[in-house]
Each structure stands twice: as structure tokens, then as C-alpha cells.
């Protein structure tokens with residue numbers, strides 16, 4: 374059965390048929406193949422804010438997300454079976470892209486969702502920007518591991534950039550050169 378399916382998969386543009394295959398042959402398609410990235414809308418904000426509050430000690434409030442919509446920044450959610458599992462935001466200026474936020478529901482982390490969203494942001498920036506920048510807390514070792522694995526390099530430190538429980542925490546600035 375598997376060999377037959379693999380043969381079909383190799384000739385079909387599989388993206389279009391993943392959902393069909395997941396229904397007919399549930400074991401043949403992995404969860405990460407069924408993730409959908411789509412543009413975030415106002416209606417997504419309750420789910421997005423719920424994840425935001427679970428993930429950060431100093432979460433963004435709704436107004437920051439709506440400001441991002443108004444500014445025309447790239448705002449996406451990642452869904453699985455219509456449930457929002459994560460989101461990502463990217464601002465673009467002349468020659469520069471800046472990742473503003475990337476976040477995966479705590480129960481859904483470590484399944485490749487963050488990497489998938491990061492790859493998407495990099496694809497969006499490619500051809501339009503020379504570099505992609507982001508800031509990260511030095512204590513956020515999992516996020517740093519992901520960024521370094523994707524080719525980001527440390528380019529500096531922003532002193533006291535983040536609020537922290539005991540005052541402020543520095544940010545490590547990372548950059549990915551696109552060309």
C-alpha cells in the first residue's frame with residue numbers, strides 16, 4: 374500500500390491533494406503536511422492573543438496587532454484543521470525585512486511549525502530585501518537554535534531592549550543575508 378501511495382505522490386502535485394489523501398488514507402499524510410499558512414485577519418485575534426499570552430511574560434496587546442494590520446505588515450497564521458497553532462509577523466522596508474513576532478502554541482511546539490513559518494517569512498522577504506533582521510532574548514535558547522539553524526548570524530546587542538521581571542533584558546540582534 375505504501376509503495377503504491379509513494380508512486381502516486383511522486384507524480385501528483387501533492388500539495389493540492391494532501392487533504393484528500395489525509396481523509397482517504399489517514400496514515401499517509403503527516404500533520405506538518407497539512408499545515409496552512411494564511412493571512413491573519415481581525416477575527417483571528419482572540420486565538421492569536423491566547424497564544425501570545427501563553428508564550429510571553431510581556432505579551433503584545435490587541436492594539437499592537439491592529440497597528441501591524443494598519444501599517445500593512447505581513448501578518449500570517451498557521452492553521453491545522455482550521456485551528457490556529459501559531460502566527461508570524463514581518464515588516465518590510467527598503468532592502469530590509471524585520472521579523473516582529475513568531476510564536477507557536479506551547480502545546481504544538483517542537484513539531485516543525487516554527488521552522489515552517491520562518492521559512493515562509495524568508496521566502497516572502499527574498500527578492501524584496503537584502504537582509505532579514507530579528508531580535509531575541511538571550512535566554513530564549515530554543516528560538517536562537519532555530520534561527521542559527523536557518524542561517525541567521527548575531528550582529529549585535531541592543532541593551533535593555535526588553536522588559537523583564539527584574540528591570541530590562543538585552544536583545545541579541547540576528548541577521549540573515551539573502552543575497
Ligand SMILES: CC(C)(COP(=O)(O)OP(=O)(O)OC[C@H]1O[C@@H](n2cnc3c(N)ncnc32)[C@H](O)[C@@H]1OP(=O)(O)O)[C@@H](O)C(=O)NCCC(=O)NCCS
Nearest residue numbers: 428475476477482483484485486487488509515516518519
Ligand atoms: C521559537 C518557536 C517559535 C519555535 O517554534 P517550534 O514550532 O517549537 O520550532 P520547531 O519545531 O520548528 O523547531 C525548530 C528548531 O528550533 C529548535 N527548538 C525548538 N524547540 C526546541 C526545544 N524545545 N528544545 C530544543 N530545541 C528546540 C531546534 O533547533 C529545532 O530544530 P530541530 O527540530 O531540528 O531540533 C517556539 O518555541 C515559540 O513559539 N516560542 C515562544 C515564543 C517565542 O519565543 N518566539 C520567538 C521570539 S524571538
